[in-house]
Amino acid sequence: MRITKSFVDQVTLPPPKEDGKTNQAFYRDSEIPGFGLRVTSGGAKSFIVEKRISGKVKRVTLGKYGNLTVEQARKEAMRFLGEVATGKNPIAAKKNKRIRNTTLIEAFEDYLLTRKDLKESTINDYRRSINGPFLMWQTKPLTAITKDMVQLRHAALGKKSKARANNAMRVLRAVFNHAISRYEESYGHQVVLSNPVDRLSQTRAWHKVDRRQTLIKPDELPDWFAATMQLNNETTRHYLYLVLFTGLRRSEASRLQWDDVDFNDKTITINETKNHQVHILPLSDFLYELLKKRLAVKESPYVFPSDSERGYLTEPKTAVKRVSELSGVTFTLHDLRRTFITIAESLDIPGYALKRLLNQKDPNDVTADYIVPNVDRLREPMQQVTDFIIKNSNKNTKSRNG
Helix, strand or coil, X not given: CCCCHHHHHHCCCCCCCCCCCCCEEEEECCCCCCEEEXXXXXXXXXXXXXXXXXCEXXXXXXXXXXXXXXXXXXXXXXXXXXHHHCCCCHXXXXXXXXHHCCXXXXXXXXXXXXXXCCCHHHHHHHHHHHHCCCHHHCCCEHHHCCHHHHHHHHHHHHCCCHHHHHHHHHHHHHHHHHHHHHCECHHHCECCCCCCCHHHHHXXXXXXXXXXXXXXXXXXXXHHHHHHCCCCCHHHHXXXXXHHHHCCCHHHHHCCEHHHEECCCCEEEECCCCCCCCEEEECCHHHHHHHHHHHCCCCCCECCECCCCCCECCCCHHHHHHHHHHHCCCCCHHXXXXXXXXXXXXXXXXXXXXXXXXXXXXXXXXXXXXXXCCHHHHHHXXXXXXXXXXXXXXXXXXXXXX
């Protein structure tokens, strides 16, 4: 039959399948070979065109009825069939166009899908880079982002923060490297030929960023502890203590769950770590009592619960700022880890024990692979660090563990 507006309006819908899933029926036009109408049991009506291309029958949806009139659909079908008749492949051409126009945000999301090993915290950091420094580039095709644009943007970002400028460009570089190997047109033609971020290396434009050396000094511990006691939120206070007394990274401490705490063996287990190795730490007497106190008010699977969507405390910026103001000791959460490390080193704790406490692994240290980890050997070093912190924090204040 000839597909007309009246036919489309009155066409009979196919019944649903026996399992309740959507069924579909096809009606083919008598005048234009390959042109047709697809109707579903749900009432959707779409125009299609079918043609053998490179030995295989290909079906292309031209558009939904309503978005296209019958006459518009017929013209689209004729155009498609005409291109095929002249030796072109409109399907491949459309795909190639889509690939050539892949935007930064599309490539970024695709990159995340392929990097299944990335941690949630890393993904969040990457998203902050794409949604912040490169917000104005998100809808641009990758091929429209040039080396000059990258160099100018890096310089502008560096005026606010050199470290963040470098980190943002590293994320962008990773996305482009992914795109170079990922996106190809028909016959294997690369879409992205080079990485524009390479300009920064070629011109030595990366910002020099000195590693932070800040920490809480022993004589600052009394004021710091006194300030933490003025926090109204006990959960936040205990979280700060755990990071200081264990040297854990902020995300490792935040995601700690009660299933990870063994009160009988007096250990905590960190399953998600930076180097992907399970990290088991012994509890000093201070930490044991602190976690017992938290257990008494348990309200969540997480040791440090929060009303946030994640369900656990992330980065208590307000609390850190408050303690800094009250104590006069400016610090970050990573400074607490650095404080733990510095104290451990000052106590002459053996190198291998120190690395085990911090879950650090040197890929060039072959000897370490032959040492069987024993958490009991870490109990004395962990207690030594705890005793040092308590001793120095009590010089002008009374003993406190929350």
